[in-house]
Amino acid sequence: MKNLLVVTFIAALSLTATVISPKASATNIAQTMCDYVAADDKQRLRSFLKTNKLKIRSVFDGIQCNGMNLVAFAAQQNATSTGELMISKLPKKTVADLLASITSSELASFAEKRVNS
Numbered sequence: 777m778k779n780l781l782v783v784t785f786i787a788a789l790s791l792t793a794t795v796i797s798p799k800a801s802a803t804n805i806a807q808t809m810c811d812y813v814a815a816d817d818k819q820r821l822r823s824f825l826k827t828n829k830l831k832i833r834s835v836f837d838g839i840q841c842n843g844m845n846l847v848a849f850a851a852q853q854n855a856t857s858t859g860e861l862m863i864s865k866l867p868k869k870t871v872a873d874l875l876a877s878i879t880s881s882e883l884a885s886f887a888e889k890r891v892n893s
Contacts, residue, residue, distance in 0.1 A: 810839070810841035810842075812824060813849055818857040821858055845874065845877065847862050852879060856880065856886075863886055872891045875891070
């Protein structure tokens with residue numbers, strides 16, 4: 777009888793925890809990241825990624841802002857801080873493939889340094 781009560785209590789707690797914890801959807805993540813890049817808010821972008829246990833490498837290919845990848849969008853918005861953050865976290869091969877889409881001279885030179893290092 778006592779074991780049944782303990783099991784019921786644990787089950788109730790686990791159901792409560794799953795109902796209360798909000799799930800982040802892919803559209804919310806993409807929209808938030810695009811907003812932070814547009815505002816060139818490196819600190820909030822890093823904090824958001826850490827809170828959601830995400831890495832730029834893992835989400836980069838799946839996120840488009842105004843039809844552009846995150847680095848090209850950062851270049852268009854003159855968001856050098858967030859652009860440099862993303863370039864430094866992406867693999868060199870990916871950065872080399874992105875060089876043609878980067879319109880900002882500052883980000884292009886940073887990307888070239890990353891690829892050639």
